[in-house]
Each structure stands twice: as C-alpha cells, then as structure tokens.
Amino acid sequence: MASLTNKRTDGGTLTVGTQTSQLLEMLAPWAFRAPLIFMVLFFAIPMAMTVVFSVFERTMFWMEPGFTLFAYENFFFSARLVNFLNSMKYSLISVAICFVFGFPIAVFVRKSIPQVAQHRVVLLFILPFMVSEIIRVFALRPVLQRNGLVNTTLMDLGLIDEPITALIYSHTGVVIGEVLSFLPFIVFSGFLAMEAVPKFIFEVCDDLGVGPWRRFLDVILPLAAPGIFAGSVFIFVNGLGVALLPNILGGAGAVNAGLIATQAITALDFPLAMAVSAIMMTTLMALLWIGHRLFDLTKILTPLS
Amino acid sequence: MTDPTPPAVEVRNLSKHYGDFVALRDVNVTIAAGEYFVLLGPSGGGKTTLLRTIGGFHKPTKGEILLNGKSVGHLPPDKRPTTMVFQAYALFPHMTVTQNVGYGLKVAGLPKAKIAEKVDYALEQVGLSQFTHRKPHELSGGQQQRVQLARAIVLDRDILLLDEPLAALDAQLRKDMCLELKHLQEKVGITFIHVTHNQEEAMTVADRIALIASGDLVECGNARDIYRAPQKAFTASFVGENNLLRGKVTEANGSSVIVDVAGSKLTVDKRGLAVTDGQEVKLSIRSECVTLDRLNGSDAAADGMSIMGAFDESVYLGLTTSHLVHLPDGTEMVSRVIADSDDSLPDAGASVRLSWKPSDIRLHVN
Numbered sequence: 001m002a003s004l005t006n007k008r009t010d011g012g013t014l015t016v017g018t019q020t021s022q023l024l025e026m027l028a029p030w031a032f033r034a035p036l037i038f039m040v041l042f043f044a045i046p047m048a049m050t051v052v053f054s055v056f057e058r059t060m061f062w063m064e065p066g067f068t069l070f071a072y073e074n075f076f077f078s079a080r081l082v083n084f085l086n087s088m089k090y091s092l093i094s095v096a097i098c099f100v101f102g103f104p105i106a107v108f109v110r111k112s113i114p115q116v117a118q119h120r121v122v123l124l125f126i127l128p129f130m131v132s133e134i135i136r137v138f139a140l141r142p143v144l145q146r147n148g149l150v151n152t153t154l155m156d157l158g159l160i161d162e163p164i165t166a167l168i169y170s171h172t173g174v175v176i177g178e179v180l181s182f183l184p185f186i187v188f189s190g191f192l193a194m195e196a197v198p199k200f201i202f203e204v205c206d207d208l209g210v211g212p213w214r215r216f217l218d219v220i221l222p223l224a225a226p227g228i229f230a231g232s233v234f235i236f237v238n239g240l241g242v243a244l245l246p247n248i249l250g251g252a253g254a255v256n257a258g259l260i261a262t263q264a265i266t267a268l269d270f271p272l273a274m275a276v277s278a279i280m281m282t283t284l285m286a287l288l289w290i291g292h293r294l295f296d297l298t299k300i301l302t303p304l305s
Numbered sequence: 306m307t308d309p310t311p312p313a314v315e316v317r318n319l320s321k322h323y324g325d326f327v328a329l330r331d332v333n334v335t336i337a338a339g340e341y342f343v344l345l346g347p348s349g350g351g352k353t354t355l356l357r358t359i360g361g362f363h364k365p366t367k368g369e370i371l372l373n374g375k376s377v378g379h380l381p382p383d384k385r386p387t388t389m390v391f392q393a394y395a396l397f398p399h400m401t402v403t404q405n406v407g408y409g410l411k412v413a414g415l416p417k418a419k420i421a422e423k424v425d426y427a428l429e430q431v432g433l434s435q436f437t438h439r440k441p442h443e444l445s446g447g448q449q450q451r452v453q454l455a456r457a458i459v460l461d462r463d464i465l466l467l468d469e470p471l472a473a474l475d476a477q478l479r480k481d482m483c484l485e486l487k488h489l490q491e492k493v494g495i496t497f498i499h500v501t502h503n504q505e506e507a508m509t510v511a512d513r514i515a516l517i518a519s520g521d522l523v524e525c526g527n528a529r530d531i532y533r534a535p536q537k538a539f540t541a542s543f544v545g546e547n548n549l550l551r552g553k554v555t556e557a558n559g560s561s562v563i564v565d566v567a568g569s570k571l572t573v574d575k576r577g578l579a580v581t582d583g584q585e586v587k588l589s590i591r592s593e594c595v596t597l598d599r600l601n602g603s604d605a606a607a608d609g610m611s612i613m614g615a616f617d618e619s620v621y622l623g624l625t626t627s628h629l630v631h632l633p634d635g636t637e638m639v640s641r642v643i644a645d646s647d648d649s650l651p652d653a654g655a656s657v658r659l660s661w662k663p664s665d666i667r668l669h670v671n
Contacts, residue, residue, distance in 0.1 A: 198394035203362055208409035208460075209383030218408075222399045 091239030106190025169251030193227020311374030
C-alpha cells in the first residue's frame with residue numbers, strides 16, 4: 001500500500017503521500033480492532049450485565065444493587081416455566097416442520113438445478129426478507145382468523161361447518177408464523193451443507209444400488225449434519241426469542257421466552273426480564289455446546305478438503 | 306460367429322439427443338470380453354455420453370446396448386454387469402477406505418465376514434492395504450482413485466467403466482497410474498472401458514481404441530493401427546503429430562493416385578478408396594516420417610515422394626526437434642527428428658526438400 005502511494009506522489013507532493021500512507025498503516029489494524037471493541041462493548045458486556053442484573057433487587061421503576069434469587073423463584077415457580085418449556089416444545093416442532101419442508105428444497109436445488117441457476121433459485125428465498133417481518137406476520141391474521149381466508153374457503157367448499165379457531169391466537173398460529181419466517185434459513189443452511197456432498201456421489205449411489213431412504217440416512221444426513229444443525233439452532237433460537245410472533249399470532253399460554261421477558265419489562269419487573277434472558281442464554285449455550293461436540297460445527301465452513 | 310462367448314458390449318445404432326443437440330449419432334461398436342478398450346476424442350465429443358449410456362446413467366434416444374449378449378435398455382446402473390469409476394469427487398468423505406470399498410457390498414446385504422474378506426482382497430489388488438483406516442481427505446489424488454477402483458472391482462461385475470479416471474492427476478502420476486491400470490486389468494481379467502482425451506494415456510493402456518468426435522464414432526482399431534495407419538483424416542489430425550495436406554487428384558488409375566499438392570505431384574497408395582480425377586482429397590504423413598534436406602542450388606527431381614518448401618524455424622523439444630516448413634500455398638509442414646545435432650540450420654526462407662517413404666503417406670477422402 002505504501003509503495004503504491006509513493007509511486008503516485010512523485011516530486012513535491014512526496015511528503016504528503018508518505019504521511020497519508022503512514023496514517024493508513026496506523027489505521028489498518030483498527031479495521032479489525034474496531035468491530036472487536038464494538039462487540040465487547042455492546043454484546044459481551046451487556047450479556048454479562050444481564051446475569052448480574054437478574055439478581056438485583058427490584059424497585060418501583062428500576063432496580064438496585066443487591067443479591068436475591070427472587071426473579072428466578074418468580075420464574076421457576078409460576079406458569080412462566082410451563083410457558084417457557086412449551087415454547088421450547090413448539091420451537092422444536094417448528095424446526096422439524098422447517099426441516100421437512102426446507103431440506104428437500106435444498107437437496108433438490110443442489111441435485112436437479114443446473115449449477116449456473118442454483119444461486120438464483122436460492123436468491124428467491126431471500127425475497128420475503130425484503131418485506132418487514134411485522135407486515136409479513138401481520139398479513140397472516142386475515143388469512144388465519146375466524147372469518148379469514150382459510151376458514152371461509154374450507155366452509156365454502158363444505159369441508160367444515162364451523163370455523164377452525166385454533167389456527168390463530170394459539171400455538172398453531174405461532175408455529176405457522178415461525179415456519180413462514182424461518183423456512184429460508186433451513187434452505188440456506190441445507191444448500192451450504194450439500195456442498196459437502198461430492199459431485200458424483202449420487203451417481204455412485206445409483207451404481208451401487210443404494211435406495212433413496214438409505215442414501216438419505218447413510219450419505220446425505222451425515223455429510224450435511226453440521227449445516228442442518230446450524231440452521232436448526234438458528235430457527236430454535238428465534239422461535240424461543242422473537243417476541244413478535246407470539247405477540248401477533250399467539251394467545252393465552254401461547255407465548256415464548258422473548259414475550260415473557262417483554263411482558264416483564266412492561267410490568268417494570270426488570271430483574272425478572274433479565275433472569276428470563278439469562279436462562280434463555282444458558283439454554284442456548286448448552287445446546288450449541290452439545291451440537292458442537294456432536295457435529296463439529298467448524299465443518300460448516302470447510303465443506304470439502 | 307464361432308466364438309461361443311458373446312461380446313462384453315455391443316452398441317447398436319445408438320443415438321442420444323439433448324433437445325436439438327446431438328450427443329451421439331448412430332454409433333455401432335463391439336467390445337470383446339476381457340479387452341481394454343479406450344474411447345478417445347476431444348472434449349464434448351460424446352465419449353462420456355457413450356460410456357454413461359453403457360453404464361445406464363443415460364437413456365439412449367435410439368438404438369440399443371447389449372451387455373454380455375443381453376439387451377439392458379431398461380436396467381438401472383446397479384442391475385447391469387457394469388460399474389463406474391469417476392474423474393474425482395466420488396468417494397464418501399465420511400467413510401474410511403474400508404467402509405468406502407465395502408459400502409456396495411453392505412447395501413447388497415452380504416454378511417460382514419464376507420465383506421471384510423472381499424474388501425481386503427480388493428485393497429490388496431490396488432496396493433492400498435496400509436491405508437484402510439484413512440478418510441478420503443487424508444489420501445492423495447492417486448490413492449483416492451485407487452479406492453474408487455477397489456470399490457468397483459469388489460462388486461465382481463465384469464465390465465469396468467472409467468470416466469477420465471486420471472484427469473485430475475498431475476502428469477507424472479498419470480503416467481504411473483496408466484501402467485497400473487493396465488496391469489490391474491491384466492490381473493483381474495475383466496473388460497475395461499476407459500474414456501480419455503489424452504492420446505498418450507490411450508496408447509499406454511489400450512488394446513483397442515475408438516475415436517469419437519462430434520457425436521460420431523470416427524474410427525475404431527488397434528492402438529498401433531490407429532497411430533500408424535489412420536483411416537480417416539480426423540484420426541490423423543487427432544492422434545500423433547501428422548502433417549495434413551490438401552490436394553486435387555490428377556490421375557486416379559491403377560493402385561495408386563497422383564495428387565497435386567501446392568504444385569507438386571505426389572504419388573500415394575489408393576487403399577481401395579473410390580477417387581476420381583479432380584476430386585479434393587487429404588493426405589497425411591506423420592511428422593517423424595518426414596525428412597528435411599537442404600537444397601544446394603540444385604532442384605531435386607520430382608519423384609512423387611517429396612515436396613519443396615521454405616524453411617521457417619526449428620523448435621527444440623528435448624527428445625525431438627521439430628523443423629517447421631511452409632509450402633508454396635502456405636500449408637505448414639513439420640519434420641520431427643530425434644537428433645540433437647549442432648549442425649547449422651538453414652536460413653529462414655531457404656528452400657528445402659521434404660521427403661518420405663512411399664508407405665508413410667496416406668490418402669483420405671471425406
């Protein structure tokens with residue numbers, strides 16, 4: 001970089017050029033340090049603070065330093081624990097549905113779409129993200145509600161007599177919203193994961209007479225496992241944490257950890273909100289650790305060596 | 306046919322179209338059992354399509370394929386007596402060498418002890434016995450291809466299809482692997498059909514070679530005949546280093562014809578081809594059969610076995626030296642000699658005479 005600048009600035013402007021390049025050389029390391037500092041300041045420290053704040057004493061409008069496990073007691077010995085565990089269950093269901101819908105799409109794109117067109121097809125799945133999530137999720141209401149599109153269509157067809165009310169303001173509604181919002185992630189991660197499957201492997205399977213089920217279990221699944229796990233964790237985390245979905249589509253009992261924390265903040269119970277966040281964080285860290293031990297998540301970034 | 310064993314492969318009037326694109330056009334070829342057969346040709350010529358159609362990976366548009374005398378048009382790859390070795394990227398990355406080789410047998414439901422025994426034997430055949438517990442990424446390119454070979458021969462199918470098996474290897478390794486392939490084929494005694502665009506590779510391994518270009522089977526014959534006595538002008542241009550001359554027939558009586566090339570009358574054996582006076586024909590002579598002589602002022606006699614040209618330059622290639630000459634009509638000719646003499650070269654543009662033995666020049670008609 002320095003030599004380039006020097007070459008350009010011959011004659012009288014030489015000193016200016018040298019100064020510029022020295023300045024650039026001094027600044028260069030900060031290109032890497034700045035994001036690190038940002039992450040420490042706005043990610044690592046607040047995360048640690050979350051844990052600290054969760055044991056503080058609650059005051060009328062904020063909290064004061066102290067040590068009490070009241071917030072945790074409040075969480076573990078109330079309906080909140082049940083709701084939290086339920087939201088884990090329904091997040092898992094969302095992950096499963098996303099996998100069943102999304103992974104075959106990823107395999108299909110890799111296997112059957114010409115290489116030049118593959119990335120364009122995957123790009124199609126990014127398009128929904130061009131619409132704000134609130135609008136996307138809110139648009140589900142007129143579709144799923146009591147006199148919504150689904151119910152009126154089914155009733156007009158004579159398939160049901162009464163509208164199905166469980167479609168929205170319930171766990172079902174939340175799961176539908178989660179699948180809608182997070183399906184692309186399993187398509188992306190599945191698509192990347194399929195990169196670990198060598199080019200001619202399907203033809204080898206044809207040659208060896210490996211049936212479709214066996215091919216999936218013995219070949220595709222082990223090779224794509226790290227990518228599938230990464231995509232699944234992403235969906236699970238969001239299913240647990242994004243308050244927006246149960247807020248718009250959920251109802252009594254159909255909440256997730258994110259919404260429990262949000263509700264605690266609304267009630268000005270900050271230590272409880274912090275405790276919920278800390279519990280969620282711990283759960284997810286444990287999950288990632290287990291996943292890493294099982295699948296070696298670094299493999300996602302090294303498809304073929 | 307007196308031979309009681311049917312040919313390993315018999316391809317009859319095979320055509321393969323992809324939309325408007327014709328990948329193969331009316332191909333007929335017969336490959337005997339136990340033969341090492343090479344499909345040679347330029348990239349995109351249809352040789353891989355032919356191999357894959359034999360293997361059952363593509364369905365033919367027209368025509369049929371008989372393997373060991375039985376039509377196999379309807380059979381999937383695993384139900385055919387064939388098995389395929391791919392260019393590269395065809396091993397299961399998460400399985401060890403042993404698991405890779407044994408997987409086909411496991412799928413076929415063989416008992417474990419039997420699988421272990423067969424896998425050991427196959428790995429011994431390809432010289433990989435010490436590497437049984439390695440994963441593919443811990444092996445070199447050549448070793449990976451040997452694992453593929455072992456995985457194929459362990460299945461006991463009697464036709465092995467090799468699709469550019471050495472293309473991903475470097476030049477020296479490719480040479481070594483060529484010989485190993487040849488020896489392996491002699492050892493296991495099954496039919497090998499090998500696709501390549503590399504003529505040296507083809508010459509090293511082949512009993513017989515078929516040239517395939519633009520979807521046509523151009524010529525088929527023994528490796529030696531293809532090199533020394535190509536029937537078609539395309540073969541001459543693709544195999545070896547041939548001089549191709551265009552000319553007009555001036556006299557087509559008797560067993561030889563006289564062809565006018567750039568003003569010189571050349572005599573060439575007719576080889577039973579139907580030619581008439583005035584017809585445009587091609588002649589080929591391998592560059593190593595052409596002798597270059599300096600003209601010392603005297604015009605050489607026009608004997609029908611030589612042609613005049615102007616010297617351009619010499620290219621030193623180590624083992625051989627190529628002398629480049631151009632004829633009066635602009636055609637390039639090459640004389641290649643195994644000589645490392647320090648004799649001074651003719652000046653650029655000097656008149657030289659190129660001559661050859663009567664048996665070295667060949668006539669081709671389209």
